[in-house]
Amino acid sequence: MRRILAAAIAAVLLLTGAACTDDKKVEAAPGTKVSVGVIPIIDVAPIYLGKQKGFFAKRGIDLTLTPEQGGAPIVEGVLGGKYQFGFSNVTSLMAAQSAGAPLKAVASGVASNGRAGRDFSAIVVRDGSPIRSARDLSGKRIAVNTLKNLGDTTVRQSVRRAGGNADNLSFQAMPFPDMPGALQAGKVDAAWVVEPALSAVLTQGGQILASNFVDTAPDLTVALYFTSRGTMTAKPQLVTDFTEAIKESMRYAAGHPEEVRDVVGTYTQINDTVRIAMILPSWPEDINRRSLERVATLGQRDGIFTKAPTLDQLLP
Template sequence: MTLPVAAVVTLLASTACGGGGQEGGDGDGGGNKSVTVGAIPIVDVAPLHLGADQGIFDKHGIDLEIENTTGGAQAVPSVVSGDYDFAFGNITSIIVGRSNDLPLTIVSNGVTSTGEQGADFGGVVAPEGSDITDAKDLEDKTVAVNNLENIGDTTVRNSIREDGGDSDTVEFVELPFPEMPAALDRGDVDAAWVVEPFLTSSLNGGATEVASNFVDADPDLSVAYYFTTEQMINEDPELVDDFTAAINESLTYAEDNPDAARDILGDYTELDSEAIDQIRLPRWPTENYQEPAQSVADLMMHDGVIESQPDMDALFR
């Protein structure tokens, strides 16, 4: 089981941060640099895989290696320890890490809500036949999330409060996204917060969507970002610039080519073609993605996940 970020930060505070990527190519200093990026294998990171497939990272001098993670709570310590040069992680994990003096810095947007109720790329679902029909009905229920004290439970609690319910009565259970649909079917949990492709999979299996928790938090919420460490930025700013340029170009390519974004899903997920055609794609903007992060910080303060407001300007490069 992946530990919450708050449980690992003290173990990592004195760990050496990752340095620059390893030199690739022919070894004469003129080749690409090998860069390892940690990313959870979900729809959100389609631009990352698409950028590799389209040669965008190669164009920017990067040989990209993508390592699968379970979520931000795994990605944060892996970046701090140097296992990953960069990672895709949700804003909650990054804020918690930064609040505990981990030298994390966001270099680009990762994924943004569609802003549409009932049509976002993530949501809370209840199994077929359940008496849960809205967020308030989640009171006194068990809800699966991929990481505890993270973006899922933080935004779900907010949805419950927004709907007039008592969020303190909910029990959150940590499960990997791929295991959630089966857990719902077995009755192991009463509801689950899922993102694509697991949202569509759950709905096709008869589940009912009862909350759009990202939209409830902020219609323009950027749920996750690509980040690295301050040491990486200080030691190899050119590599960070190259990675940022490459991922931004990849985000724009995915935004402008939704069919290509769908097609690439078959390369790193187990989705079949029918499911790929049905899933809801998020947005991948490269501008105006910083301000909505404050909405999450405010929710984290409300729930006691962090004790003081973080310096959001310092969090972004």
């Protein structure tokens, strides 16, 4: 009887130990901490959704998203090691690449929906403005989020297409969320805005002058997710995992517009009217190279690039 009892106790202890071991295996290992520089606009809704839905966590990525004013400081952050990955407009990335920065895009970020007057980006004026067309912007004060960047290039192109003088524009840098108030207060004559700032302006009675992305190129690829070549060399599996997660996130966002509207309110201050009214961009997986070639040509014309960007070195 003692031998039977001892054997039973040993069996129980063995099973308990095995269970503890299994529990430890079931517990999720701490994810690799990854910081990403983003801009608090609708463009990055997919990565916030992807974090919510666990698309990064299931690949072992513990994601931190840090807002910046524009693409240029995010590029600097990735190059300086502050961020492992970043989201930036294509002009900032082209400028950095043409200057010799060791950057590489890993995935598409966001694209114009191609609908003039109903794109997620626009040049706007306040209610009652005497400015009736992009042609009338010559000599006027125009808000953009950063200087000598995508805003400059695409606004100039809208002015050119309207028959105006694109060489006589006065750009003023400010964060997108500040633009609706600055426009209402008369601190600027016009503004280049993207959602949700666009709907904030429109709900205050503002008017759209032009859809600058549509004027620049059909279905313009506006921004990309990217990393440094150093990270690609040192952590290739992390780059693969991040790329897969962001692509899954973009597919999910494209198929769940109402969740996009909800998640934007978690990282920007918007009311329900703006949330419902927002015009959504496109989130295609493919990068529209022809549209980037157009942006590169215009950027050289406007003096943004010191030399022509080499897209083969930048794109995946």
